[in-house]
Amino acid sequence: MAAGRGEDAAEVPADAGIAVLLAAGLALLPQQEQLRAGLSISWPVYFSREPIADSLAIVRWTGHRTVGLQYGVTALAFLGVGFLLMTLMRWQLAWPGQPLPLWVAALLGDANAPGGIILPEFYNQLVAMHGSVMVFLAVVPLATGAFANYFVPIQIGAPEMAFPRLNALSYWVYLLAGVIMVASFFVEGGAARAGWTSYAPLATIEPSGQSYWLVGIFLIGLSSALNALNVIVTVVHHRQPGLTMMRLPFFVWSQLISALLLLLAFPALQAAAVLQLMDRLAGSSFFLPSGLVVGGVPLQGISGGGNPLLWQHLFWFLGHPEVYVLILPAMGIVAEVITTHAKRPLWGYGLMVASVLFMGGMSMIVWAHHMFLTGMSTSLTGFFQVTTFIISIPSVILTSSLVLTLWGGSITFSTPMLFALAFLPMFGIGGLTGLPLGLAAADVTLHDTYYVVAHFHYLVGPGTVFALFAGIYYWFPSITGRALDDTLGKIHFWGSFVCMNLIFMPMFAVGLTGVNRRLWDAGASYAHAQPTLQWQTYMTYAAFALAVFQLPFLINLGRALAGRRATGDGPQRHSSDQAEARSPQPAARNGMWLFLASEAMLFASLFSAYVMLRTGSAEWPRAIGEFPWLETALLVGASAAFSRERIRLIVANSLGLTFVIMKALSDIELFEQGINPAVNLMWACWFALTWVHAAHVLGGAIFTGWLGGPGYRMSVDEPDRWQARIELTRRYWLFVDVAWLFIVTGFYLL
Amino acid sequence: MACPICSTPEGSLVSDGMRAGAGVLILVSTIIIGAMVRFGIRLLRKERS
Numbered sequence: 011m012a013a014g015r016g017e018d019a020a021e022v023p024a025d026a027g028i029a030v031l032l033a034a035g036l037a038l039l040p041q042q043e044q045l046r047a048g049l050s051i052s053w054p055v056y057f058s059r060e061p062i063a064d065s066l067a068i069v070r071w072t073g074h075r076t077v078g079l080q081y082g083v084t085a086l087a088f089l090g091v092g093f094l095l096m097t098l099m100r101w102q103l104a105w106p107g108q109p110l111p112l113w114v115a116a117l118l119g120d121a122n123a124p125g126g127i128i129l130p131e132f133y134n135q136l137v138a139m140h141g142s143v144m145v146f147l148a149v150v151p152l153a154t155g156a157f158a159n160y161f162v163p164i165q166i167g168a169p170e171m172a173f174p175r176l177n178a179l180s181y182w183v184y185l186l187a188g189v190i191m192v193a194s195f196f197v198e199g200g201a202a203r204a205g206w207t208s209y210a211p212l213a214t215i216e217p218s219g220q221s222y223w224l225v226g227i228f229l230i231g232l233s234s235a236l237n238a239l240n241v242i243v244t245v246v247h248h249r250q251p252g253l254t255m256m257r258l259p260f261f262v263w264s265q266l267i268s269a270l271l272l273l274l275a276f277p278a279l280q281a282a283a284v285l286q287l288m289d290r291l292a293g294s295s296f297f298l299p300s301g302l303v304v305g306g307v308p309l310q311g312i313s314g315g316g317n318p319l320l321w322q323h324l325f326w327f328l329g330h331p332e333v334y335v336l337i338l339p340a341m342g343i344v345a346e347v348i349t350t351h352a353k354r355p356l357w358g359y360g361l362m363v364a365s366v367l368f369m370g371g372m373s374m375i376v377w378a379h380h381m382f383l384t385g386m387s388t389s390l391t392g393f394f395q396v397t398t399f400i401i402s403i404p405s406v407i408l409t410s411s412l413v414l415t416l417w418g419g420s421i422t423f424s425t426p427m428l429f430a431l432a433f434l435p436m437f438g439i440g441g442l443t444g445l446p447l448g449l450a451a452a453d454v455t456l457h458d459t460y461y462v463v464a465h466f467h468y469l470v471g472p473g474t475v476f477a478l479f480a481g482i483y484y485w486f487p488s489i490t491g492r493a494l495d496d497t498l499g500k501i502h503f504w505g506s507f508v509c510m511n512l513i514f515m516p517m518f519a520v521g522l523t524g525v526n527r528r529l530w531d532a533g534a535s536y537a538h539a540q541p542t543l544q545w546q547t548y549m550t551y552a553a554f555a556l557a558v559f560q561l562p563f564l565i566n567l568g569r570a571l572a573g574r575r576a577t578g579d580g581p582q583r584h585s586s587d588q589a590e591a592r593s594p595q596p597a598a599r600n601g602m603w604l605f606l607a608s609e610a611m612l613f614a615s616l617f618s619a620y621v622m623l624r625t626g627s628a629e630w631p632r633a634i635g636e637f638p639w640l641e642t643a644l645l646v647g648a649s650a651a652f653s654r655e656r657i658r659l660i661v662a663n664s665l666g667l668t669f670v671i672m673k674a675l676s677d678i679e680l681f682e683q684g685i686n687p688a689v690n691l692m693w694a695c696w697f698a699l700t701w702v703h704a705a706h707v708l709g710g711a712i713f714t715g716w717l718g719g720p721g722y723r724m725s726v727d728e729p730d731r732w733q734a735r736i737e738l739t740r741r742y743w744l745f746v747d748v749a750w751l752f753i754v755t756g757f758y759l760l
Numbered sequence: 761m762a763c764p765i766c767s768t769p770e771g772s773l774v775s776d777g778m779r780a781g782a783g784v785l786i787l788v789s790t791i792i793i794g795a796m797v798r799f800g801i802r803l804l805r806k807e808r809s
Binding site for chain 2: 254255256270274278327367374375378386390607610611615623624625626
């Protein structure tokens with residue numbers, strides 16, 4: 011499938027990602043009208059002078075460098091959004107109840123900040139959206155989407171990503187998710203405000219902004235899966251001949267493991283988002299316990315009996331691996347920068363690869379150390395404490411290897427190297443202060459305090475973000491052919507380094523004093539927090555100074571883009587002939603397996619929710635009706651009928667569609683009988699699992715219909731690709747059958 | 761000392777549910793990661809041969 015895609019990239023100026031953003035309306039530059047009109051646009055908007063013939067063609071741009079830049083610029087824009095939200099939060103924490111400057115207050119409106127004073131509800135929105143935007147829309151897409159798309163193919167000698175169109179789709183889905191999430195600020199009740207973790211049952215009873223958040227998260231999961239699948243298949247199948255896995259640059263390894271984590275962990279949060287959406291919109295009670303009282307009034311119209319901890323399990327099943335999705339690419343970038351600027355090869359490459367593999371695997375089974383406060387059983391607590399301490403070993407190996415790489419090197423202290431070097435102690439502080447949190451006894455005291463805020467910000471802020479800046483400074487010349495000014499870069503670095511530490515280091519002390527991290531007034535109403543209030547003010551000054559020190563970075567970018575091309579033409583593009591020489595079929599086959607692995611995690615997450623709720627219920631009704639023989643026969647029949655002959659494809663398509671129609675009709679009948687997700691947990695689980703399953707059947711039926719209809723021409727024009735698609739779709743139908751058998755076994759036979 | 765919440769019949773059930781549900785997630789993750797490790801080992805062997 012990848013064969014010949016190299017030409018796609020050549021059709022479009024690779025660096026036209028900037029233009030994509032402009033055309034999407036995310037940046038208001040004067041040339042936007044020209045862009046729409048299809049006119050040639052001059053500097054500084056583009057990196058090249060090539061004309062854009064058709065602004066709608068942007069959705070067809072699939073070159074890996076274009077998609078990488080689209081990701082990069084969009085993620086940087088979201089980084090700015092997250093930063094702005096933070097400055098508002100910091101104002102409130104430094105001067106609780108004091109009005110904002112007039113022009114800011116006017117922007118926020120009376121609903122959020124009457125008289126310029128930030129309301130607690132709006133403060134909660136700022137907190138929730140700052141975390142969500144930074145993690146899901148800024149840092150992860152920058153670390154994985156941007157750097158992986160741009161540099162992984164270049165570093166392994168591939169002309170293009172394995173599935174370029176899927177790759178482009180992943181960007182557009184990500185952008186859509188981001189717009190939906192941020193747009194929720196403008197709906198009634200405002201944006202999500204139950205924290206970036208959206209803990210139930212609080213999140214379930216929040217206004218509609220929470221639903222936007224959930225839809226956004228689901229789409230981000232989809233986008234991440236498409237991107238991750240692409241990275242994995244590209245690395246495994248599209249390396250230059252002779253470039254074995256153990257010769258891959260460490261950066262590629264770090265992106266590979268991050269992609270695996272995203273692919274396998276995100277479905278759990280997607281499943282959780284579906285369940286919470288059902289709780290909010292369909293009246294189910296997956297996360298709502300019995301007897302819930304909201305504002306002094308018992309919650310009506312729900313069955314109750316759900317478990318709020320179910321949300322936490324599913325959230326952190328993604329949430330913890332997500333930390334490694336942030337950190338691993340950061341380490342990969344730092345490894346690149348350090349080896350270049352110390353003129354030394356990586357110390358202990360094999361050990362580092364082994365560590366990153368081990369860390370990736372282990373990160374899937376440490377998630378509940380975020381939940382020690384929930385009163386888990388001692389066996390679960392013990393398990394997750396041990397796994398948490400084990401995973402710290404590869405982290406130490408990786409950091410030590412990076413430090414030892416410097417030994418005996420001839421070090422150049424340029425801007426990217428300064429950011430990379432700063433990453434090491436910052437990550438060290440973040441990592442070491444995490445150890446007490448891995449112990450349940452210490453975590454009970456520290457968990458809800460500013461200590462935790464300081465800990466994870468050291469990992470994500472001066473940790474990962476510094477590494478990303480190192481990457482931007484390091485690779486900017488090869489991307490654009492222009493050099494960044496080193497003096498401005500150093501002003502940016504030293505200002506950011508000092509300010510970041512002035513913001514986050516005092517938070518450890520504030521946390522150890524016992525100040526809760528969720529207080530709107532920073533603890534002004536608590537006696538024990540009084541000595542810490544002045545620190546909140548200093549931290550806010552540091553945050554504003556940090557904003558000022560980002561200006562040299564922006565000026566630097568602007569000046570470089572406006573200036574003359576000073577360096578070479580950037581990384582060499584490889585000829586598309588190399589791509590043609592490789593067969594696309596194994597890549598497509600493994601791509602499908604990876605997709606099915608991700609789907610298996612989605613169903614496993616839903617099924618584990620079912621097991622958790624059923625095992626945890628004193629009574630579980632069994633009146634679900636007769637075994638669905640007909641539906642099962644239709645589904646198995648569709649798989650059996652599926653073959654390369656046109657008539658059998660049409661039969662498979664018809665059987666699949668009949669299954670979906672029958673499902674819809676039977677659900678309508680159940681609803682008319684008063685049976686719906688609000689009746690009890692069993693029916694809620696039934697509807698959730700079968701609706702998600704029916705959506706998969708519908709997808710399979712539509713694609714099979716396309717194969718038997720308009721797509722059938724491919725069997726003559728491109729028989730190899732046709733055969734590959736037939737094989738892949740057959741596997742998909744098999745997977746849908748197996749999922750159905752698990753569902754009916756769980757509900758009818760067990 | 762037993763936890764005052766978990767030691768009740770309801771608390772015990774919830775605790776069992778947690779173990780069962782988390783167990784399913786751990787089990788499936790292990791199977792899928794195992795399959796990928798197997799694929800990785802085969803890939804490395806193929807490269808070395």
